[in-house]
Amino acid sequence: MNFTRTKxxxxxxxxxxxxxxxxxxxxxxxxxxxxLVQSDSSxxxxxxxxxxxxxxxxxxxxxxxxxxxxALNIYSSRILSKVAKLGAFLIQVPxxxxxxxxVYALNRSPYVEYAEPNRLLAIHVTPNDPFFQYQxxxxxxxxxxxxxxxxxxxxxxSDIKAPAAWEETKGIETIIIAIVDTGVDLLHPDLKxxxxxxxxxxxxxxxxAADDNxxxxxxxxxxxxxxxxxxxxxxxxxxxxxxPVKVAGPDGTGPADKVAEGIRWAADNGAGVINLSMxxxxxxxxxxxAVKYAYDKNVVVVASVGNSNGPVNFPAAYDEYVLAxxxxxxxxxxxxxxxxxxxxxxxxxGEKVLAPLPTGLTPEGFFPYLPGTGTSFSAAxxxxxxxxxxxxxxxxxxxxxxxxxxxxxxxxxxFQFKGKDDYVGYGRINMEKALVPIEITR
Amino acid sequence: xxxxxxLFLLLLGVGAASILIVSPASSQETVSKIPxxxxxxxxxxSRTVSWDPDPTTNEDRYSSRxxxxxxxxxxxxxxxxxxxxxxxxxYSLTDFEGLVxxxxxxxxxxxxxxxGGFLVGADLGQDLIRxxxxxxxxxxxxxxxxxxxxxxxxxxxxxGGTLDAKPDYWLRAQIGPVLSYKGFExxxxxxxxxxxxxxxKFSVIETIGDLxxxxxxxxxxxxxxxxxxxxxxxSSPNFSxxxxxxxLPFKKGTNRGWGFDYGGALHAIFSF
Numbered sequence: 090m091n092f093t094r095t096k097x098x099x100x101x102x103x104x105x106x107x108x109x110x111x112x113x114x115x116x117x118x119x120x121x122x123x124x125l126v127q128s129d130s131s132x133x134x135x136x137x138x139x140x141x142x143x144x145x146x147x148x149x150x151x152x153x154x155x156x157x158x159x160a161l162n163i164y165s166s167r168i169l170s171k172v173a174k175l176g177a178f179l180i181q182v183p184x185x186x187x188x189x190x191x192v193y194a195l196n197r198s199p200y201v202e203y204a205e206p207n208r209l210l211a212i213h214v215t216p217n218d219p220f221f222q223y224q225x226x227x228x229x230x231x232x233x234x235x236x237x238x239x240x241x242x243x244x245x246x247s248d249i250k251a252p253a254a255w256e257e258t259k260g261i262e263t264i265i266i267a268i269v270d271t272g273v274d275l276l277h278p279d280l281k282x283x284x285x286x287x288x289x290x291x292x293x294x295x296x297x298a299a300d301d302n303x304x305x306x307x308x309x310x311x312x313x314x315x316x317x318x319x320x321x322x323x324x325x326x327x328x329x330x331x332x333p334v335k336v337a338g339p340d341g342t343g344p345a346d347k348v349a350e351g352i353r354w355a356a357d358n359g360a361g362v363i364n365l366s367m368x369x370x371x372x373x374x375x376x377x378x379a380v381k382y383a384y385d386k387n388v389v390v391v392a393s394v395g396n397s398n399g400p401v402n403f404p405a406a407y408d409e410y411v412l413a414x415x416x417x418x419x420x421x422x423x424x425x426x427x428x429x430x431x432x433x434x435x436x437x438x439g440e441k442v443l444a445p446l447p448t449g450l451t452p453e454g455f456f457p458y459l460p461g462t463g464t465s466f467s468a469a470x471x472x473x474x475x476x477x478x479x480x481x482x483x484x485x486x487x488x489x490x491x492x493x494x495x496x497x498x499x500x501x502x503x504f505q506f507k508g509k510d511d512y513v514g515y516g517r518i519n520m521e522k523a524l525v526p527i528e529i530t531r
Numbered sequence: 532x533x534x535x536x537x538l539f540l541l542l543l544g545v546g547a548a549s550i551l552i553v554s555p556a557s558s559q560e561t562v563s564k565i566p567x568x569x570x571x572x573x574x575x576x577s578r579t580v581s582w583d584p585d586p587t588t589n590e591d592r593y594s595s596r597x598x599x600x601x602x603x604x605x606x607x608x609x610x611x612x613x614x615x616x617x618x619x620x621x622y623s624l625t626d627f628e629g630l631v632x633x634x635x636x637x638x639x640x641x642x643x644x645x646x647g648g649f650l651v652g653a654d655l656g657q658d659l660i661r662x663x664x665x666x667x668x669x670x671x672x673x674x675x676x677x678x679x680x681x682x683x684x685x686x687x688x689x690x691g692g693t694l695d696a697k698p699d700y701w702l703r704a705q706i707g708p709v710l711s712y713k714g715f716e717x718x719x720x721x722x723x724x725x726x727x728x729x730x731x732k733f734s735v736i737e738t739i740g741d742l743x744x745x746x747x748x749x750x751x752x753x754x755x756x757x758x759x760x761x762x763x764x765x766s767s768p769n770f771s772x773x774x775x776x777x778x779l780p781f782k783k784g785t786n787r788g789w790g791f792d793y794g795g796a797l798h799a800i801f802s803f
Contacts, residue, residue: 141596184598257638482636489636492742496690497637508689515689522688526631526638529683529694 142184143169143207144191147177152200160200164191179207215252216316216323220458224322225419226438226470227251234419234441235460243419249437249470251325254477254520259327261480266312266329266472267355267363269348270305271341272298273333274447277306277457279314279321280331288333289354291347298333300447302341305333307444307461308366311469313476314445321458322443325473329480332360337367349379356383361479364472365392366465368402376404384410387487389475393464395428408432412475412491414468416440417517421501427464429511434491435498436513439467474520481524497522566609568802575600576794578729579781580750582630594753595629597701597729599676601650613658621650623676627698627733635737635744639685639694646698648678664714670723671706685739692739701731705757719763727757727779754779754792773798
């Protein structure tokens with residue numbers, strides 16, 4: 090083979106290689122005449138919301154086919170199909186460029202009316218519960234907290250990202266959240282189908298844990314109200330069940346022995362998560378033993394820290410065994426009354442949170458729902474999230490579930506206290522980060 | 532993995548034994564010169580892979596793309612007229628884009644780009660029929676990729692973490708007939724229909740604060756039959772060039788029609 094022929098052959102290889110394999114995603118990007126920013130992680134997250142490598146382009150009226158093809162050829166793009174009757178084309182971008190780059194470039198072309206990514210539209214996991222629009226805690230788009238004059242307005246995204254997380258899981262029926270509280274309204278329209286049994290009433294020593302206070306019903310509804318049933322509110326854990334355990338009377342107080350018994354009974358009767366929206370400034374070793382018992386049985390115990398702007402209450406303060414929850418509001422600010430201390434793990438909305446009210450306590454002509462305020466309601470959100478994680482990943486140990494909830498929280502007061510602090514702990518919980526696969530980029 | 536390693540070693544052994552048995556000293560009556568044909572190829576494929584825990588569901592939720600670009604050095608040896616064995620060595624950039632790991636404590640979707648890795652493989656070829664200008668042969672190729680570990684940071688949580696991503700391997704097996712037309716002076720177009728499947732394994736180790744978890748994901752291509760159209764250009768008795776494109780149809784999820792994987796290769800072959 091002479092030298093000229095060798096050059097021809099190797100030249101041909103090179104040309105063919107460039108034609109056949111114009112580039113590769115991980116190699117340097119090719120963007121003729123473009124000066125674009127490097128994709129950061131948020132861009133990459135965006136990218137997952139449209140069809141990779143595809144762009145829709147519509148040319149201005151009167152542009153000849155030759156010019157259209159020329160415009161696309163500049164960027165080595167090819168037409169995949171014509172979008173019927175709308176005069177737009179679906180094009181494939183070459184591997185060495187990004188969708189953003191091509192969209193940017195085409196939108197600068199005088200021939201192009203518009204170019205955009207071929208976006209993926211997903212069915213919205215928005216429950217049809219009529220009061221969902223007032224549940225800023227689950228999805229805050231900056232709406233008024235309540236539909237009455239003078240109601241405060243929330244800040245968009247100051248929520249726990251529930252709809253995005255529900256795309257991943259809505260929970261499973263075998264995960265039971267025990268509401269160790271004042272009982273639960275067993276006949277409430279948003280709860281009656283979610284309750285596994287009449288539960289256990291340690292105050293009256295029977296198996297009818299009906300609610301004569303209202304607190305437990307509200308907590309239960311926030312955690313796991315029946316959802317997408319055209320009724321009332323949405324629960325955090327759509328499909329998880331509720332186990333009512335009554336340990337407090339109509340005045341909202343319960344003795345430590347009953348509370349401890351209730352915790353232990355719940356752990357022995359199928360609870361995967363126990364919500365304890367109650368507490369005391371004084372420790373109780375009996376309750377400590379009870380929460381340890383539950384922890385050792387791989388039951389997640391979630392407790393509210395208290396509403397006194399003082400030290401974290403017990404049992405929330407039993408740091409090793411309990412996830413202690415503080416309260417934020419509709420602007421992601423820590424509420425002024427939320428208790429604080431090093432035991433605080435996370436926070437969740439607890440200011441004017443819409444919750445079910447026992448039908449027996451609802452005045453005639455009103456819906457059986459009421460906005461509630463307190464870390465009790467914050468804890469209920471976290472209990473719902475714990476149940477969703479447990480259902481999605483039943484192999485995890487309780488310590489892992491607690492850490493997932495901690496590490497995935499948004500550090501909403503980072504401007505004041507970066508990292509974990511005594512007020513909101515690791516931050517306001519983020520269901521999306523806890524449940525939906527996070528994108529790992531370079 | 533041991534299964535594939537054993538398979539590869541077996542193929543190597545068969546190739547080596549064939550070369551020894553039919554060495555030039557013992558096969559002078561069939562081969563008049565040293566039939567050694569080294570080659571260099573560049574190839575790209577983009578396959579749809581599935582890791583569905585329940586293969587009957589065939590959900591998109593459990594599938595992603597596996598694009599790979601690689602260069603291979605082919606060391607082929609004609610053991611007798613019409614029979615060829617060879618070994619392959621190369622390097623690949625492979626992107627396990629979109630693999631989702633849900634067994635680890637905090638689920639992740641891999642979007643960190645290509646991971647380099649070495650390739651080894653084996654080639655087999657056997658002439659079958661020749662009729663007029665048409666020639667049919669059977670080919671088989673096995674290529675295994677061994678990827679290196681990529682250490683990634685998990686940055687979008689309040690607690691820093693790492694993800695050690697390791698593509699343990701992917702293996703591609705291609706077996707099938709090739710029909711060539713020899714009626715032109717320099718060009719020989721060909722059509723190949725192959726059983727063409729890719730298997731692989733990808734592991735991750737996640738560490739975030741006190742959370743630790745690991746997960747292995749076995750993947751396999753949805754497409755298993757490839758239709759390749761290409762042409763061989765023989766500029767001289769000592770050098771030829773082969774270009775080809777492959778389309779691999781596969782059934783998408785239930786009631787979702789068909790999808791297509793694709794690939795292409797450019798192969799320079801030298802004969803001595």
